[in-house]
Amino acid sequence: MSEKRSLRYGIFGAMMRSIPFFGRDPLVAADQVTDRALVAVIAILTFLAALTASAAQLTAATAMRWQVMMASEVTVQLKPQAGRSIDADIVRASDILRGTGGITSVKVLRREESAKLLEPWLGSASSIESLPIPRLITVQIDTRQPPDLTSVGKMLSDAVPGASLDDHRTWTKRLGHLSDLFLTASFGALLLVVMTTGLTIVFATRGAMAGNREIIEVLHFIGADDRYIAGQFQSHFAVLGVRGGLLGGGAAFLLVLALKLSMMFPDGLPFSGISEMPILDWQTVFVTFGVIMLVGIVAGLASRITVYRTIGMLA
Amino acid sequence: MSEKRSLRYGIFGAMMRSIPFFGRDPLVAADQVTDRALVAVIAILTFLAALTASAAQLTAATAMRWQVMMASEVTVQLKPQAGRSIDADIVRASDILRGTGGITSVKVLRREESAKLLEPWLGSASSIESLPIPRLITVQIDTRQPPDLTSVGKMLSDAVPGASLDDHRTWTKRLGHLSDLFLTASFGALLLVVMTTGLTIVFATRGAMAGNREIIEVLHFIGADDRYIAGQFQSHFAVLGVRGGLLGGGAAFLLVLALKLSMMFPDGLPFSGISEMPILDWQTVFVTFGVIMLVGIVAGLASRITVYRTIGMLA
């Protein structure tokens, strides 16, 4: 007893007291069971929230990469036309492209390269020799000042019959749709989970205050004011919320790192694009700790507001 | 008072009493706030669990459909060979196929049909006329007793140079991998959520019993046995769990229906395969209510076990 008591005096005691919930005697009976339940529930909720947010961030990042890749490259296809020299057409088309502003490089694929791309559908090289293979030109675009692709396409097909420009628009759109959908769903899930966290804190705080109703009453009669009593509860649940948030968020962070690491290996999971990202980038950290902070802030606010509203009701 | 009291007598009263938590006087003080919090938390957990399970089921079903589709159909491709009549080759190949056991139908695509499939790569029909288009034969396989595709492929390429058999194996594998991954993740999430539910119930039950410790003590002194006291708690939390489960699961069910409905429309989301499924099939119902039942069972067990263990400790 006396050793424990001595903690409260001296420099060490003062230090301890300056840390919330250390060396302070709580006037409020903390219910161990409920506290642990609260931390567990909030940890799991934060875990789910952080995973969702990370997945959303990864999806968004991947989708963006793809979109940038797609937007920075267009393909021009020249179909062999009866009665025309495809090689002349290629020269003409690439000249037009080189003369257009906003295009950084024009690369003509050799016949074999084009054939290679068609191989899955037309069979292996040996039999393809005789076919009038369509030829491809890949065009790098300056994404800062891109050319008007529609007019470029028109120009090309006017000048060279059989030339067509594929700007991957359909794919870009489709991908954009998908990632938007996923982002919306993730955001909804995140919102739901954070709301649940807030709700859980509100209920826990109210429950604790209802359970401590008589103590609050006695404290009032003894001459304690609302601020004093509120102080006994307020930080308690905020701290529990933050603790749960850190636990769950930390676990999620580690899991995300582990998953990313597993994708590094050749036998890994079939997500192209993701595996090219760094394992530990500031976005992952930012997203995870953003979620943890969000949970902490929601927990703090929920507990503070609830404490003041409930004290008013109990008095 | 007297009206409320009259509920307990007569046929109606007896009926009410036979339903758990209706017309029974609980000896245990139920904490409204905690109860509502518990229902809310479990509802949200079940909601997430049911959504996860539904997504997993949809994925699995879609993947299976695709796999079945892929496994039940193989494609034979005949590349035009210099100096050979492709039409004769087609007849020869289809004769071989028809003569093989385990093949239910052999369909030769007409030239235009084959060309149509190549259109995205080779351009529209007008320019394709002149090309020696590879021809396709689609082969339906009896999935109950499938032929040995490797030897069929060998036989074909031996008999008809330029013929090759594509059994979509790479795609099937890849798809299988992806859906397995997703199923594992979903199953993990489901497990986590159900565990959380159980944990929440355990904590809530223990909290309530700790809060009612004095009541339990008094009941013991008054001559109540453990069975009687346990009965006061046990079903209470099981019922709360089931209620939360029904709420959350029901919401998830409606959301899944709404999502599926939204995919019906042409502007809908780009999931081919899903949109072909019926809106309300027994699987969706089964999965959702499976999750609800799982939650209910976990809640019941968690509360029952906790009650008996805690009574032992309190006595």
Place this chain on the structure above:
Amino acid sequence: MANQLSCCNGIEISFDPHHALTTLKKVEGSLQAFPYRSVGELVRFENVGLRYGVGAETLTDVSFSIEPQSFQFLTGASGTGKTTLLRLIMQALKPTRGTVVLFGQDTSLLEKDGLTALRRRMGIVFQDFRLLDHLTTYENVALPLKVQGRDEVTYRAEVTELLNWVGLGELIHAKPPILSGGEKQRASIARALVAQPELLLADEPTGNVDPSLARRLLRLFVEMNRSGTAILIATHDLGLMDQIDGARRLVLADRRLYVEASDV
């Protein structure tokens, strides 16, 4: 309130808690305990010692017994262990040494089911009442019968009558938090008596009521005693003890129990 006072002014009320055994009559001045016959002791302590935690013993070498239908007071200064002794009898505590025999059974060998059976033969008035706050007075008092699985129709009238007798007739549907101190105390006495136990343990049962009401409650105990219940009342109230002729006094002092012979 007027009603409650008036019911203490000596009006005859007949009260039938169980099988129409008891009729309370106005007994002025000299209440008398039922002279007991020895038909096997209800409680026997043999050299019982009790130590809370690690300190000195709170009770040392306590030996005594309670006969069926006997009437005794337990007294001693505050903190001498009256409540502790009662808790040893009601099996809320196990003795650190010595033997406690209850209804002929050695309690150290008792199983859980056996314990419940024994407890149903005792009625307890706690010093701090221990009513269940969320149940009405009626439900609180009826609780011992209810937990035995009895149907409400079989005991409703009895419970109501008993509540009337202790002056809580108007507060049947009130819950403990709104009862006055004395009202709570009376409800807890009614709860202890309602099942007509063989042994009644009452801890300071009149600390919160006025002297005339205390007399009235004492009369209830005497009537219960006449109808066959052994009574043990822990109290500080000398006036109360003087009202019963022929009651034994158990006195706790210096951790030991001194039994004064009953003056019958």
Place this chain on the structure above:
Amino acid sequence: MANQLSCCNGIEISFDPHHALTTLKKVEGSLQAFPYRSVGELVRFENVGLRYGVGAETLTDVSFSIEPQSFQFLTGASGTGKTTLLRLIMQALKPTRGTVVLFGQDTSLLEKDGLTALRRRMGIVFQDFRLLDHLTTYENVALPLKVQGRDEVTYRAEVTELLNWVGLGELIHAKPPILSGGEKQRASIARALVAQPELLLADEPTGNVDPSLARRLLRLFVEMNRSGTAILIATHDLGLMDQIDGARRLVLADRRLYVEASDV
């Protein structure tokens, strides 16, 4: 226990709860209330009526006042409204009609902060003690000083001394659930006195202690009264009231308050 008993046998203990004002001396037989001077009333009730819920009024037309440094008993049968009257003074209840003036302030106009300030001038002994179960006896008793923001070093010795006086010196670190009934009561008395309030409200403060300890506690009240505290004790105990000469008696009966002139 022996220690607690011995401290009631008239040994002189000096107790300095706040500023070394009080020295308790052995006063045999005739304790005497401090003759009060009128320096503005602490409490004034004017035609106060109180109705709980929708029933009849529990208190009707209650008018009285409490002077500084006065000493009075409040008595009446169980359920007549003693606790209710105290709760009106301590602002746990608002009167249904009439005016309650506290320390010169009309309480119907009181803001929340003003209420806290008033409550710090009162000490309350609750009939059901209301100690905080998770704090030690010491912490419970020190609570009124702690919530006022005082540093523990300034009151530690005082609190310990007060606890010794009420016979809880050995139970400083014990928590209420393991205290006996009388020990809880004494702790709650110590808590009410520790901040040397101007007004002490005590509800049945000796219901759970033996007569000699009751006398000792009464002496404490008298000394507090001498050092400037007005005392209002609600009790059923006629013996207790007879021990103080010059104490006023407020009697509740039939919902009304009758003030007996003090016999000084």
